[in-house]
Amino acid sequence: MSTAIEVSNLSFRYAGATQWALRNVTLSIEEGEFAVFTGATGCGKSTLFKCLIGLIPQMYPGEYLGRVVVKGLDPAQTPVSRMAQRVGMVFQNPDNQLFALTVENDVAFALENLGLERAEIERRITKAFRMMGIEDLRKRSPFELSGGQKQRVAIASILALEPEILILDEPTSSLDGATAKKLLEELGEISKREEITVLLSEHRLDLVVREATRLIVIEEGKILSDGDPREVVHHLLEDDYEKVELPKLPRLAWMMGLRRADKIPLTKEEFVETLLEVGK
Amino acid sequence: MIKVDSVWYEYPSGTVALRNVNLIINRGEIVALMGENGAGKTTLLKHLNGLLKPTSGRVEVDGVDTRTTTVASLSRHVGLVFQNPDNMFFCTSVFEEVSYALTRFGYTGEEVRRRTEEVLKAFNLWHYRNSSPFTLSGGEKKRLAISIVLAWMPSYIVIDEPTTGLDGWGKRILIDLLLNLKDSGRGIILSSHDVEFISDIAERVVLLRRGEIIADGAAEDILTDPALLEEASLLTPQIPSLLYELKRRGLRDLNHKCLRLDEAVRCLSAILGRDGSNWRCDGV
Amino acid sequence: MSFLVTALIFGEYWGGMLTVSTAIILTQLVFLKLAKSARYMLSTMRGAIPLVAIVFLLSLLGVLESAASSGELIYKALASSIRFLAFLTSFNIFFLTTSPDEFGQLLLKLKIPYVYSFTFVAAVRLAPVIADEAQEIIDAQRSRGVEFERGSPFRRMRALVGLFVPLLINSLRRAYEMAEALEVKCFGASEKRTTYREMRATGRDILSAVMVIAALTLVLTARSLRLFSGLP
Numbered sequence: 001m002s003t004a005i006e007v008s009n010l011s012f013r014y015a016g017a018t019q020w021a022l023r024n025v026t027l028s029i030e031e032g033e034f035a036v037f038t039g040a041t042g043c044g045k046s047t048l049f050k051c052l053i054g055l056i057p058q059m060y061p062g063e064y065l066g067r068v069v070v071k072g073l074d075p076a077q078t079p080v081s082r083m084a085q086r087v088g089m090v091f092q093n094p095d096n097q098l099f100a101l102t103v104e105n106d107v108a109f110a111l112e113n114l115g116l117e118r119a120e121i122e123r124r125i126t127k128a129f130r131m132m133g134i135e136d137l138r139k140r141s142p143f144e145l146s147g148g149q150k151q152r153v154a155i156a157s158i159l160a161l162e163p164e165i166l167i168l169d170e171p172t173s174s175l176d177g178a179t180a181k182k183l184l185e186e187l188g189e190i191s192k193r194e195e196i197t198v199l200l201s202e203h204r205l206d207l208v209v210r211e212a213t214r215l216i217v218i219e220e221g222k223i224l225s226d227g228d229p230r231e232v233v234h235h236l237l238e239d240d241y242e243k244v245e246l247p248k249l250p251r252l253a254w255m256m257g258l259r260r261a262d263k264i265p266l267t268k269e270e271f272v273e274t275l276l277e278v279g280k
Numbered sequence: 281m282i283k284v285d286s287v288w289y290e291y292p293s294g295t296v297a298l299r300n301v302n303l304i305i306n307r308g309e310i311v312a313l314m315g316e317n318g319a320g321k322t323t324l325l326k327h328l329n330g331l332l333k334p335t336s337g338r339v340e341v342d343g344v345d346t347r348t349t350t351v352a353s354l355s356r357h358v359g360l361v362f363q364n365p366d367n368m369f370f371c372t373s374v375f376e377e378v379s380y381a382l383t384r385f386g387y388t389g390e391e392v393r394r395r396t397e398e399v400l401k402a403f404n405l406w407h408y409r410n411s412s413p414f415t416l417s418g419g420e421k422k423r424l425a426i427s428i429v430l431a432w433m434p435s436y437i438v439i440d441e442p443t444t445g446l447d448g449w450g451k452r453i454l455i456d457l458l459l460n461l462k463d464s465g466r467g468i469i470l471s472s473h474d475v476e477f478i479s480d481i482a483e484r485v486v487l488l489r490r491g492e493i494i495a496d497g498a499a500e501d502i503l504t505d506p507a508l509l510e511e512a513s514l515l516t517p518q519i520p521s522l523l524y525e526l527k528r529r530g531l532r533d534l535n536h537k538c539l540r541l542d543e544a545v546r547c548l549s550a551i552l553g554r555d556g557s558n559w560r561c562d563g564v
Numbered sequence: 565m566s567f568l569v570t571a572l573i574f575g576e577y578w579g580g581m582l583t584v585s586t587a588i589i590l591t592q593l594v595f596l597k598l599a600k601s602a603r604y605m606l607s608t609m610r611g612a613i614p615l616v617a618i619v620f621l622l623s624l625l626g627v628l629e630s631a632a633s634s635g636e637l638i639y640k641a642l643a644s645s646i647r648f649l650a651f652l653t654s655f656n657i658f659f660l661t662t663s664p665d666e667f668g669q670l671l672l673k674l675k676i677p678y679v680y681s682f683t684f685v686a687a688v689r690l691a692p693v694i695a696d697e698a699q700e701i702i703d704a705q706r707s708r709g710v711e712f713e714r715g716s717p718f719r720r721m722r723a724l725v726g727l728f729v730p731l732l733i734n735s736l737r738r739a740y741e742m743a744e745a746l747e748v749k750c751f752g753a754s755e756k757r758t759t760y761r762e763m764r765a766t767g768r769d770i771l772s773a774v775m776v777i778a779a780l781t782l783v784l785t786a787r788s789l790r791l792f793s794g795l796p
Contacts, residue, residue, distance in 0.1 A: 040447045041418040055744055081753035089748040096738055097745040099682075101665040101689060108760035115754030125760075143692065147317050157749065173444065176316045176473035177515040203447050206476070206518055245448025248476065248518040248541060255545050268522040272529055331703050351706045360707040366737075367697070367704045370729035384709030414733060428708060 004165055004197045005029040005052060010066035011221075012047060012056060021047040023221040024066070029199065031164075034191050034211050036229070037201040039218035040243040045201040048218070049167050052199070053087050054080045071164060085114070088163035092170040094150035097157070098142040103134065106142055107157045114161075128160040131190055148179035159190075166191075168200040172207070181207045206247035209233075209266045217244060234261040281306055282328060282358070282436060282467065287337035289323055289491075297323040299491040300337070305469055307435060310462050312478045312499070313471040315488035316513040321471035322363070324488070325438050328469065329358040342435070356385055359429035363441040365421040369413040374405060374424060377413050378431050385432045395431050403427040403457070419450030426457070436467040443474045455481050475517045479503050479539035487512045500537045519544045588650045592657060605653075605660065612652050620645040664688035669759065678757055686742075694731070701730045 007027040013020045021044050029035055037045045050056040054075035057064045068075055071086050091097055100106040107128055111121045129135045132152045137145065142153050151171055158166065168187070172180035184202070188211030191198040202208045205215075215229040217236065224241075225232045236246055237254045249271050250264050258264065258274065265271035282305040289298040297320045305311050313321045326332040327339050330346040339346045341357055362368060371377040378396045387395065400406045403423045408416060413424055422445060429437060442458075443451055458481055462468055472478050478485065478499065485502040487495040489512045495502050502508060504520040516524070523536040523544070534551050538544045596605050623644035624637065664685045671681035702712065705726040712723045 040449055041445065050744075053748060055747060059744065059747060079753075080747045081750035084748045084750050091741060091745060093741060095693060096741040097749075099686065099689075099746075099749075101663055101685070105665060105761060110749035112758050112760055113750040113753050115756045115758050118758065118760060121758070121760045143689070161750070176513070177475060178316065178473075178513050181515060204476075242452065243447065243449045245451060245476075249522060252519065252522070252541055252544050252548075255541060256548060268518070268525045271522055272525055275526070276529070326703065329707055331706060350711075352709050352711050355707050355709055362700070362704040362707070364700070366734055367701045367730050368708065369733075370726045381708040432709075 002031055003028055004031045004033070004071060005199075006069040007048075007051075008067050010048075010051060010068060011063075012051060012065070013063040014060060015062045017062070019221075021221055022051070025221070025223055027216070027223060027226065029197060029214075031197050032191070032195055033213050034188060034198045035200075035214040035216060036205070036208050036212040037199065037216045037218060038203065038205060038244050039201075039224070043218045044221040045218055046169050047221075049089065049169050049199065049201070051075065052165075052167060053089050054078055054083045055089075081113075084110070084163075085161055086163055087165045087167060088158035088161055090151075090155050090158050090166070090168040090171055092173050094142075094147065094154040094174075097154045098150065101141055101143075102138070103140050103142055103145075103153050104129075104138045106153060107160050110157060110161050124160045124162065125156075128156040131159055131194070132156040133186070147174050148176075148183065151175065151183065155187075163196065165197045165199070168198070170201050170203070172202065172204075177204070177207065180204070184208045184211060187211065203245060205233075205245065206249070209247055217241075219243065230264055230266060231261055233266065234264045237264070281340075281342060282469075283340040284324070284327065285338050285340070287324075287327060287334040287339060289327070289332060290335045297491050298327075298334075301491075301493055303486060303493065303496070305436070305467050307467040308462060308465050309484060310458065310468045310470065310482045311484045311486060312482035313469065313486050313488060314473060314475070314478060314512065314514060316473060319488040319512070320491040321488055322440055323491075325360060325440055325469070325471055328436070328438050329360045330354040331360070352384075355434070356432060357434050358436045358438060359432070359434035361425050361429050361437070361439040361442075363444055365425035366414075368425055368428065369421075372412060373410050374400065374413050374416070375409040377424065378428050381428055382431055387432070395433075399427045399431045402430075404453075418445040419447065419453070422446060422450065423453070423457075426454075430461070434466070436469065437461060438469045438471075440471050441473075442470055443472060443477045451477055473514060475503060475509070475515055479517045479519070487514075489513070500539055503539055504537045523547065586646055586650075589646070589653055592653055596657070605656065608656060608660070609653065612649070615652070616645050616649050619648045669762070672759070679752075694735070697734060698727065698731055701727055704730075 005028065007025055010022055010025045011020055012022040025048060037048070039045055047056065050060070051068055052070055052075060056062070057076055058080055064076065070083070073083060073086070075083050075087075098106050100109055104125060107125045108121050111124060116124075129138065132155055134149065134152050134156060137149060137153065142150055145153065151174075155168070155171070166187075172183060175183065184200075184207055187198060187200070190196060191211075200208070209229055212229045214227065215225075215232040216223060217225040217232060225235050227235075233246060233250050236244060237250060237259075247266065249268060250266055253263075253265050253271060253274070263274055265274050282303075284301055284303040284305075287298055287301045288296070290296045301320075301324060303324075313324060315321055323332065327334060327346065328341070330339075330349065330351045333339075333347050341354060344354075346354060369377055371380055375396055378399060379392045382392045382395055397406065400409055403426070405416075405420065405424055405427060408420070413421065416424060422442070426437075426439065426442075442454060446454065455477075458468055458470075470478070470482065482499045485495070485497065485499045486493055487502060487508065494511060495508055503517055504523075506516040506521070506524060509516050515521075517539060519538055519541070520536055523534055523538060526548075527534050527536055531551055535547050538547045620641050623641040668681040668685040671684065672678060705723070706712070710723045710726050712720065712727075714720075715723070
């Protein structure tokens with residue numbers, strides 16, 4: 001495995017702000033990881049994501065210290081449109097990311113901007129439609145779709161760029177739990193099958209804990225905890241950390257006295273296994 | 281008492297958003313309207329203070345038919361907090377934002393000042409009183425939106441999607457606030473699809489699906505019924521879902537009607553015949 | 565079809581008389597009936613009724629002094645309202661039949677730079693989003709005691725601040741978010757932008773274009789020769 005993203009001592013302060021949005025962040029993400037970022041609102045997750053594709057400092061000026069390398073490129077120096085062909089970025093609100101008036105034109109939009117041949121556009125959007133399971137929406141208008149469908153279109157339009165890394169900034173915040181869970185599970189599968197490195201931020205950890213290979217907690221611009229999800233959850237339980245909503249199952253296990261770092265159950269299946277194993 | 285009596289609502293576009301909805305909400309209870317996005321939750325909420333009038337059927341607030349009065353006079357009794365707080369703010373300071381509505385409802389001078397101060401302090405926003413509302417964080421904005429409405433002390437507080445944009449910390453603060461409000465004898469109506477949040481707070485759950493009420497009952501009955509929840513396209517909360525799984529795997533006597541963590545600890549300890557100490561022996 | 569409608573808009577603008585306007589509306593209705601969408605189109609026009617009434621009243625006031633008899637007065641006011649109605653129905657049909665995407669592509673074909681046609685499409689597609697948002701803000705403000713239709717002029721001005729401030733702030737935020745999304749979708753990355761779905765002019769399009777030009781010429785000639793000068 002090689003390194004997809006390398007962030008060293010990154011600090012950033014928006015022009016005119018008194019507080020640093022990021023403070024000395026050092027982080028390295030391997031290829032193929034499914035890294036979940038969490039933390040209180042305004043902790044700096046979005047700022048960090050924008051640094052990885054170059055929107056910061058290119059679109060948002062400010063004080064920028066440290067160094068970021070993404071797939072061998074420096075996002076601070078590389079045009080965003082060039083970064084975007086290797087690093088796809090999906091934002092929170094699908095309404096503000098859809099531009100065309102049919103779904104298929106929207107998914108083709110970025111490819112048209114790149115000046116690709118029609119046959120190539122056709123190949124890529126067909127694949128993106130299949131990946132997100134939205135073939136039947138092709139001719140529809142994105143604005144008459146449900147929130148979940150819109151977000152799928154928004155993701156497909158980025159997947160059509162065939163990025164090696166996919167960054168999603170709170171992609172499910174406007175979706176209901178069931179819709180969000182299904183989408184996150186599918187992203188987990190896509191990440192594995194297509195070997196795409198995924199970074200995403202999410203408040204509702206219980207929805208994503210099965211897919212995550214890595215959990216990173218950010219607090220006030222600093223990395224508070226980073227590692228295997230089970231270890232991080234254990235660490236937060238130990239510290240009685242309240243700013244992040246921990247899933248209820250590990251909390252239940254903790255309250256019932258199961259405190260071993262390697263045994264903290266994250267899912268109900270694990271909970272049952274652990275309980276039966278201990279009960280023997 | 282708010283009485284929703286055989287209400288149908290059809291949008292001008294022809295979409296039928298509510299189908300024969302019947303509901304009674306009393307003061308001093310917390311009721312959660314649940315269902316997936318588009319189930320009709322917000323449409324129903326907008327009927328409670330008269331923003332929308334039923335196409336057929338009627339809505340009564342403490343005996344007053346919503347069709348016979350104005351939104352402004354109904355809002356005094358039914359405070360509606362919208363999902364997106366950004367749609368509410370337009371004043372230059374947090375203080376003014378709260379006092380503006382108070383003035384609109386006929387309060388004057390010292391009374392406005394006193395109430396604004398009281399509510400901002402209760403919501404831990406007093407230190408922001410001179411800041412612009414737009415500089416607040418998502419959770420603070422949500423709190424400000426609720427405090428604006430609470431300042432004029434409506435008898436019913438209706439909150440659309442209280443948890444969107446809130447992190448774990450914000451949710452915990454909100455739970456305490458809502459429980460206090462309930463104890464002060466107000467009726468609280470929440471619309472949400474956040475099953476975990478609602479399991480921590482609501483006593484009564486009303487399930488909506490495509491504009492129809494498909495269930496109305498105690499939270500511990502409805503939120504522990506996976507088949508029913510699936511019908512409303514909602515997830516089963518983590519705890520009942522675990523207890524179900526344990527039941528399926530052999531712990532047949534387990535009481536699965538538990539929603540909160542402390543209840544679950546009690547439930548599991550009872551059935552295991554221990555206080556969970558065997559886990560501790562295994563670990564650490 | 566859309567070309568034909570454009571023709572009607574222009575024809576109406578230059579013609580501008582009660583008979584002509586009525587003829588236009590009737591023609592449109594016949595076409596709509598043929599296209600089996602008259603009912604839908606009429607249902608979308610319902611909101612225009614108060615507007616037409618306002619135009620009627622305003623024109624009544626406007627021609628009050630110049631009119632010789634009460635018959636002429638009503639006739640002139642009616643002419644203005646019908647003209648306005650014809651204008652509305654024409655625009656309505658145009659927007660119901662022509663997707664902004666297609667119109668954008670047309671602009672491209674006319675060698676207008678992509679940035680402009682994109683701006684047009686973006687503006688059109690934002691209109692309903694902003695309308696929904698405005699409704700939501702009005703509802704939110706009404707729920708906190710703001711009354712938009714009642715009170716002194718000063719109070720109503722104050723109420724409008726409650727609508728426009730949130731609308732403006734939301735629009736600024738949306739502009740930023742859309743700019744970010746455009747960046748990551750490589751907007752403007754390539755000199756030669758391609759189009760996935762291309763429109764080609766068919767025989768019918770050419771036929772309607774010819775009809776448009778013919779109609780325009782006819783009306784212009786008629787007007788310059790003052791053929792209808794006897795009519796108000």
